[in-house]
Amino acid sequence: xxxxxxxxxxxxxxxxxxxxxxxxxISEHNRLYWYRQTLGQGPEFLTYFQNEAQLExxxxxxxxxxxxxxKGSFSTLExxxxxxxxxAMYLCASSPLGAAPDHNEQFFGPGTRLTVL
Amino acid sequence: AQTVTQSQPEMSVQxxxxxxxxxxxDTSESDYYLFWYKQPPSRQMILVIRQEAxxxxxxxxxxxxxxxxxxxxxxSLKISDSQLGDAAMYFCAYREKGNTPLVFGKGTRLSxxx
Numbered sequence: 001x002x003x004x005x006x007x008x009x010x011x012x013x014x015x016x017x018x019x020x021x022x023x024x025x026i027s028e029h030n031r032l033y034w035y036r037q038t039l040g041q042g043p044e045f046l047t048y049f050q051n052e053a054q055l056e057x058x059x060x061x062x063x064x065x066x067x068x069x070x071k072g073s074f075s076t077l078e079x080x081x082x083x084x085x086x087x088a089m090y091l092c093a094s095s096p097l098g099a100a101p102d103h104n105e106q107f108f109g110p111g112t113r114l115t116v117l
Numbered sequence: 118a119q120t121v122t123q124s125q126p127e128m129s130v131q132x133x134x135x136x137x138x139x140x141x142x143d144t145s146e147s148d149y150y151l152f153w154y155k156q157p158p159s160r161q162m163i164l165v166i167r168q169e170a171x172x173x174x175x176x177x178x179x180x181x182x183x184x185x186x187x188x189x190x191x192x193s194l195k196i197s198d199s200q201l202g203d204a205a206m207y208f209c210a211y212r213e214k215g216n217t218p219l220v221f222g223k224g225t226r227l228s229x230x231x
Contacts, residue, residue, distance in 0.1 A: 004161075033218055042121075042208050042221030043162075056218070091162070093219075106219060108154075108162040 002026060004109035006092050012115045013082055020078045021112045025094030032075050033106060034067055035091040036060065043091050049075060050097065082116045089113050119144045121211050123222035130199045131230050137184075138194045138225045140209030146170075150212045151185065152219070153194045157205040165207070168192065196227075204229045 005024045035043035047057045051072035069075040093106040130136035153165040184193045209222040
């Protein structure tokens with residue numbers, strides 16, 4: 001399978017605990033995006049990387065959230081001191097870098113569903 | 118900031134019939150991209166169709182086509198010959214040039230009735 005993969009698929013945690021999610025993009029995709037999707041809503045942008053550089057962070061990304069892409073391949077998203085409001089689906093997407101029209105598509109992973117009790 | 122509005126939270130269509138999902142957006146840019154994504158229940162999001170704003174011709178992908186009205190900032194999706202497998206959440210999304218992040222609408226849940 002050469003698509004975007006995310007682990008774990010489901011995570012249940014207690015309020016106050018730290019959690020970390022992993023995203024493996026499609027090989028050779030330079031750009032990697034994190035989105036959050038709450039029930040009944042569309043995905044909302046959190047942050048994105050070009051290779052290992054974090055280019056933009058949304059105001060949704062509070063100080064409790066941190067994302068890394070140390071070698072320009074996989075990425076991790078960590079949430080510290082989780083709150084019930086963090087319960088959501090966390091989606092990862094990747095895309096190649098280029099000007100060609102087919103380089104504009106973002107390929108999504110299956111997501112990690114977080115439940116904070 | 119750019120916004121995307123989908124005014125139909127839910128739609129239903131009879132199998133083999135045609136349905137149109139609405140989307141409007143707001144931007145001050147002249148060149149951008151618009152997308153429709155499909156998210157089946159418990160499955161990952163996939164791209165249905167894309168439209169480049171500088172192209173006047175409406176995009177078509179098999180049974181899926183769009184009606185892109187740039188001046189009105191409207192981007193509707195038409196699904197012809199609806200199939201049971203078309204049942205899903207459909208999200209309209211906008212993006213500026215340059216592989217920037219997507220801005221999504223809230224989605225329309227489409228049900229297909231056999």
